[in-house]
Amino acid sequence: MPDDAVFWVLAVPAVASGAMVFRLDSMARATYALLLSLLCVGGLVIRLGLDYLGVVVILMMTIEMALMAVFMVMFMMNPAGLMPMSMLHNKRGAAAICAGVFALLAAGILLAPWPRRRGRPDDDPTMALGESLMGPHMLTMMTLGLALFTTIVATVVLATGRGRYDRFGDDLRARRPADPVRPGARR
Amino acid sequence: MADTAPVWAVVLLPFALAAAAAVVAGFDAVLAAAAERGRSGRPLRAAPAPLHAGLRMLGQQPRRTAAGDPWLGRLGIALVPVAAVLAGAVLPWGFRAVTDPVVGVVWFNAMEVLAWAAVWLAGWGPNSALSLIGGYRFLAQGMAYELPHMFALTTAALGAESLRVGEVVAAQRGLWFAVWMPAAFAVYLLSALAMAFWGPFDHPLGRDAAGGAAAEYAGVDRLVLLAGRWLLLVVTAGFSVPLFLGGGYGPWLPAWAWTLLKTAAVLGLLVAGRRLLPALRMERYMEFAWAVLVPLTLVQALVVAVVVLGR
Amino acid sequence: MTLEPVLLVAAALFCVGLFGALSQQSVVMLMMGLELMLGGVILAAAAVWRFVAPAATDGQVLVVLAVTVMAVEMAVGFAVVTALFRTREVDMTDDAAELKG
Numbered sequence: 001m002p003d004d005a006v007f008w009v010l011a012v013p014a015v016a017s018g019a020m021v022f023r024l025d026s027m028a029r030a031t032y033a034l035l036l037s038l039l040c041v042g043g044l045v046i047r048l049g050l051d052y053l054g055v056v057v058i059l060m061m062t063i064e065m066a067l068m069a070v071f072m073v074m075f076m077m078n079p080a081g082l083m084p085m086s087m088l089h090n091k092r093g094a095a096a097i098c099a100g101v102f103a104l105l106a107a108g109i110l111l112a113p114w115p116r117r118r119g120r121p122d123d124d125p126t127m128a129l130g131e132s133l134m135g136p137h138m139l140t141m142m143t144l145g146l147a148l149f150t151t152i153v154a155t156v157v158l159a160t161g162r163g164r165y166d167r168f169g170d171d172l173r174a175r176r177p178a179d180p181v182r183p184g185a186r187r
Numbered sequence: 188m189a190d191t192a193p194v195w196a197v198v199l200l201p202f203a204l205a206a207a208a209a210v211v212a213g214f215d216a217v218l219a220a221a222a223e224r225g226r227s228g229r230p231l232r233a234a235p236a237p238l239h240a241g242l243r244m245l246g247q248q249p250r251r252t253a254a255g256d257p258w259l260g261r262l263g264i265a266l267v268p269v270a271a272v273l274a275g276a277v278l279p280w281g282f283r284a285v286t287d288p289v290v291g292v293v294w295f296n297a298m299e300v301l302a303w304a305a306v307w308l309a310g311w312g313p314n315s316a317l318s319l320i321g322g323y324r325f326l327a328q329g330m331a332y333e334l335p336h337m338f339a340l341t342t343a344a345l346g347a348e349s350l351r352v353g354e355v356v357a358a359q360r361g362l363w364f365a366v367w368m369p370a371a372f373a374v375y376l377l378s379a380l381a382m383a384f385w386g387p388f389d390h391p392l393g394r395d396a397a398g399g400a401a402a403e404y405a406g407v408d409r410l411v412l413l414a415g416r417w418l419l420l421v422v423t424a425g426f427s428v429p430l431f432l433g434g435g436y437g438p439w440l441p442a443w444a445w446t447l448l449k450t451a452a453v454l455g456l457l458v459a460g461r462r463l464l465p466a467l468r469m470e471r472y473m474e475f476a477w478a479v480l481v482p483l484t485l486v487q488a489l490v491v492a493v494v495v496l497g498r
Numbered sequence: 499m500t501l502e503p504v505l506l507v508a509a510a511l512f513c514v515g516l517f518g519a520l521s522q523q524s525v526v527m528l529m530m531g532l533e534l535m536l537g538g539v540i541l542a543a544a545a546v547w548r549f550v551a552p553a554a555t556d557g558q559v560l561v562v563l564a565v566t567v568m569a570v571e572m573a574v575g576f577a578v579v580t581a582l583f584r585t586r587e588v589d590m591t592d593d594a595a596e597l598k599g
Contacts, residue, residue, distance in 0.1 A: 007499050011507040014541075018514045018534050022522065028259055028311050034530050035304065041511070041537045044504070045561070048548040052290045052350070053561045057540060059297035060565055063333070064572055066303040066326060068530070069311075071576050075526050075583065080314070082254060087523045089592065094520035098513045105509035109502055119553025126290065126350065132555035133562070140559055144566050151570045155577035161584055 006047060014040035025081030027072040035065035052126040196285050201272050207425075207450075208417035212237035215458050222462060241414065247406035252313040255403075260312015264408050266305035267415030274298035275422040277352050281435040281442035284352060291352035292344045295426060296337065299382050302419060303329045306384065306391055306400050309412060313403035321399025324469055325384055325391035331473035332388075336378035338484035342371040343430040346491050356434030365431040367494070370487040372431040374480055376457065379427060381472070383420035386461035390469055392416075424457055425450045504545035512538030523590050525582075529575045533568060540564045 018037040024030045038061040046054030073079040076087075088094075122128040133141045167177035213234040220233035251257075277284050277291040288294055303326060310322020344350050346368060347358035358364075365372040381388040392399040401412050428434060428449045435442025437449075511534055518531025540561050547557020582588055 003499055007503070011503075014537075015507060015510045015514065018511055018537070021530055021534065022514075022518045022527070026256060026259075028256065028308075030527075030530065032259065032262075032304070032308070034533060037511070037534065038537050041541050044507075044541055045544045047499070048504070048544045049552075050544050050547070050558060050561065051288065052293060053544065053558060053565075055290050055293045055297050057561075057565060059293065059300055060569065062297065062300045062304055063329075064533075064569065066300075066307055066329070068526075068572065069307060070323065070326060071579070072526055075579060076524060080254070080256065087527065088521045089523050091521050094517050097520060098517040101516060102509055102513040105512070106506060109505045109509060114501055115550055117549055118551055121548070121552035124289070125555075125558065128555050129558040129562070132559065137555070137559050140563065144563065147570060148566065151573050155573045158574075158577035159580040 003047075007044070010040045010043045010047065013037070014044065025078070025084040027076045027079040027081065028069055029081070031065055031069040031072050034068075035061060038065070049121055050125055052129065196283075197276075200275055200285050201268075204272060204275050204418050204421055205414070207421045208414060209238060211421055211454050211458060212417050214455070215461075218459060218462060241410050244406055244410040247409075249406040249408050250313075250403055252315055252403055255314040256312050258312075259308050260404075261408065263305045263308025263310075263312060264404070264412045264415070266301055266308065267412055268418050269415075270298050270301035270305060271415060271418035271422045273301075274426070275418075278422060278425050279352060279356060279429050279434055279446070281446055282353070282356065287351060287353045290350045292340050292350045292355065292430075295352075296340055299419070299423065300329075300333070302382060302384075305415075309404070310391075310400035315403045317396045317398070318400050318402045320396050321391045321393070321402065324393070324396070324399065327473065328381055328384070328388060328391065328469040331469060331476040332378040332381035335374045335476055335480035335484045336382070338481065338488055339371040339375040339378065340430070342368050342484065342488045342491050343375075345488060345495060348495060352429050356429045356436070359433040360436055363431065363433040363436075365433075368431065368487060368491060370483050371491075372427070374484050375427055375431065376424075376453070377480075379420070379423035380457060380461070382423050383416055385416055385420050386457065387464040387467045388472070390466055393466060420457070421450075421454065424453045427453050501545055501549035504549075505542055508538040508542035508545065510538075511535070511541065523592060525575065525579045525591055525594070528591060529572060532571055532575075536564050536568045536571070 014037050017033040017040070020033040021030045021037070024033060039058055042054045042057035042061065044054075045057055048054075164172060167179065168174040169178075213236070216233045216236040217230045220228060220236075221230035224230065274295050276286050277288065277295050279287070284291075306325040307322040310318045310320070310325075312318075343355055343364055346364050347355040349355060349358070355364075380386045384391045390399070392401050396402065401409060404412055428446060432449045432453070433445075435445050437445035440448070515531045515534030515536075515538060518534060519528050520531075522528045522531060543557050543560035543564060547555075547561075551557060582594055586593070588594055
């Protein structure tokens with residue numbers, strides 16, 4: 001069965017490189033191991049018949065991990081892993097909890113009486129997704145949009161070290177902002 | 188409209204793209220020689236210079252650096268041409284592409300984003316400050332160009348009401364998208380340069396960082412990285428033809444000839460236009476992209492959406 | 499392909515991610531665990547769409563939701579770490595416990 005072979009070829013690296021994320025010492029390698037794992041997930045989603053969502057997962061995860069690498073190098077004390085060290089706490093407990101959760105999930109997956117497949121997929125699942133997001137699932141889409149907008153504002157406020165008083169003076173009267181680099185569009 | 192090409196096209200694609208990249212690099216060398224020595228200096232003789240340089244690199248020793256991560260570095264280097272070829276797989280030649288998936292436009296975008304990871308990895312590999320700076324610069328540049336670029340792609344797909352590249356081409360039978368989506372087309376061309384980190388956007392490999400991400404590479408490594416950059420330029424410029432310039436449509440000539448002609452015209456414009464522009468620093472482009480290009484492309488998409496709804 | 503193996507792979511991804519999220523000291527590594535867990539959620543949602551209810555689009559919407567959550571989680575996570583590090587020079591979960599009652 002070539003279909004099954006493709007599934008396992010994607011599934012095994014997905015889990016294996018996912019596990020390697022927490023074993024590798026080099027933060028760059030750990031980040032790109034996570035990217036490999038998520039790319040395999042994207043490939044599996046494509047194999048499941050969701051072309052658009054699979055490619056979007058690949059696209060977004062590549063961007064996310066490329067940026068994640070910057071933060072990994074920035075915040076970890078040993079980003080290149082030249083001096084291996086353990087950054088774990090409560091390893092035993094975490095491993096036990098995870099094994100328990102996996103056993104629970106696996107038991108549920110294998111024992112649950114899954115319903116029979118109902119209906120057939122649309123000829124164009126992407127179109128169906130778009131129409132449902134713009135129709136019955138409009139509220140979901142609007143909530144997501146609002147959440148993303150809130151995220152943009154909140155993250156900028158949290159991450160910036162310089163507010164408007166730093167840029168325009170205590171009375172906000174400065175003509176041009178005192179920025180460390182000159183702005184591009186407005187001189 | 189677009190059919191899938193026969194299987195041998197898969198094998199042919201990398202070679203065809205490489206040949207195109209060599210021609211474009213030769214053209215750039217000719218322009219450089221003409222600018223340097225004038226017309227009397229026989230600039231045409233400089234055409235094979237990139238090939239000579241490439242052959243010379245084949246014979247060079249690769250450089251090793253202390254405590255580097257050669258695996259990741261090589262992975263990044265190899266990823267540049269691989270991403271270009273994978274993106275080129277949806278590029279129609281005439282009306283035929285190697286593959287024409289339902290979500291071809293998104294696929295193209297996903298593959299070119301691999302270049303972000305590639306350049307950063309190539310910069311990370313040699314354990315050298317300057318090359319890592321080059322990698323970081325490309326990520327910053329990517330943050331700047333990617334959003335307007337995505338909106339430009341979305342606008343073309345919106346005009347065709349499909350993400351399939353073949354249908355985007357088919358929707359331009361009467362009127363090219365470049366005519367009624369000029370802003371999206373212009374933004375696309377800008378981001379095509381930025382994506383290939385070439386020309387005004389070669390800050391990641393800039394001279395002020397001693398070559399940036401490519402600083403520590405010599406020999407085959409350097410050849411693959413620099414050739415991959417030309418491949419990326421050819422593919423991204425070539426993709427503007429099916430997206431905005433009507434693909435293979437045109438009078439008298441066959442479809443493949445029109446594709447070739449239009450691709451050559453876009454590449455000629457980009458390569459020649461590069462000489463008029465200084466290198467752009469990414470923080471400047473970042474502000475320009477977010478303050479000007481994003482609103483511009485959004486308005487463009489809105490206009491196209493209204494037209495499509497009224498159709 | 500059938501439903502159960504895909505769900506098992508999704509569960510494995512989820513649990514590997516959970517291990518990372520529970521055991522890592524660094525906030526950045528913790529977020530990598532969360533990403534992995536959400537990867538498992540995406541896979542499970544796609545599998546349920548395909549094998550249980552392909553006619554409805556709810557599975558697809560769930561994937562969109564998970565992808566958005568991943569983006570939001572990463573952005574907010576990094577912003578919080580940046581703010582924490584700026585004020586306290588701290589990037590460990592154990593050191594950032596001032597909200598503890």
